[in-house]
Structure formats: C-alpha cells, structure tokens
Amino acid sequence: MSVRCGIGYDLHRLAEGRKLMIGGVEVPFDKGPVGHSDGDVLAHALCDALLGAAGLGDIGTHFPDSDPKWKGANSLLFLEHARKLLDEKYFAIDYIDAVVILERPKLGPHFPQMREALAKSLRVAEDQIHLKAKTNEGVDAVGRGEAIACHVVATLASVAQNDAAKSSTFPCPNPAKNPR
Ligand code: MG
Numbered sequence: 001m002s003v004r005c006g007i008g009y010d011l012h013r014l015a016e017g018r019k020l021m022i023g024g025v026e027v028p029f030d031k032g033p034v035g036h037s038d039g040d041v042l043a044h045a046l047c048d049a050l051l052g053a054a055g056l057g058d059i060g061t062h063f064p065d066s067d068p069k070w071k072g073a074n075s076l077l078f079l080e081h082a083r084k085l086l087d088e089k090y091f092a093i094d095y096i097d098a099v100v101i102l103e104r105p106k107l108g109p110h111f112p113q114m115r116e117a118l119a120k121s122l123r124v125a126e127d128q129i130h131l132k133a134k135t136n137e138g139v140d141a142v143g144r145g146e147a148i149a150c151h152v153v154a155t156l157a158s159v160a161q162n163d164a165a166k167s168s169t170f171p172c173p174n175p176a177k178n179p180r
Helices: 041-054 076-088 108-122 161-166
Strands: 002-016 020-022 025-027 031-033 091-101 129-134 147-158
Touching (some): 076 091, 108 129
Antiparallel strands (some): 020 025
C-alpha cells in the first residue's frame, strides 16, 4: 500500500441573492458564491484534492461549467462522483484537512453539519474530515467580504489490485473507520 496526497484550492466571488453553500450546508448570510453550480468552495477544493491525489485531473475535467447539466448543481454530487472514480482506481480516502477563508459569518457552529454531509457523500467517518476557518484580516477581496476561498489537502491510500482482490473489505482498509 502507498500513500498519496492531493491539494485543492477554490475561490468564488460573493454576491447578494445567492445561498451561502459551504460543505453541502446552507449557512445563513446575506450573500453567497457566484458560480455555475452552487459555488460550494469547500466541496470544489475537496474534489480537486481527491482527484489530484489520484492523478485524475481536476473538477473542470469532470464537471465543465459549460455543461448546462451542472447549472445550480449541488456540489456534493461532484464528491460522490469523485469517490466512485477513486473506488475504480483502488484508492481509499484516509484523511482530509481543509481551511475555509472568509470574513463573515463565523463557520465553527456549522462544522459538525458540514462534516456529516461531506462524510456521507464520501462514505468516510466524520473523524477523517477536519475543518478550519480563517478570516483574511480585512485585506484583499476575501477580507473585504467580496469573495470566499478554500484550501484542502487530502490523503489517499493506494491499494494494489492484487491486494484489493484478496480483501473483502476493499476499498475500506479499516471498515470501522470507513463504514459503507
Ligand atoms: Mg468552484
């Protein structure tokens, strides 16, 4: 078994009249991300981190914003699709660490719900997902409340096909940690 890491980043402008979707959860606020889909920066950066670790391109490769099919899409669908691609390539998600950057509102109270939604989409345990939030100290577009950004690092375990064939629990090397 080998371990691989992937990094993901995303940024969306914020505008009035849009829902603030983060990690599959609607956070009450007067602005939300502008985007072809629901503009969920956490889901998008996470999707890129997973695809990057697996060597499978990026979110734009799989869900082009020119495709009307994805207009207004719930970004958790992207994660479910990415998870299926990882399964096909014999990758298991080991750990996810994320930082969401926005000036307001406070995200901490919403983290449990976000972790639950993300864990369900990826079929991992909630303790395999760690979320953090920061402000941008009032500087640049994020600091002025004009944008939201997110960075994610994902760690995958790669299991050779021969090993996977011997294991009835693959792609979850530890079924207790990875309920399916
Ligand atoms: Mg995006």
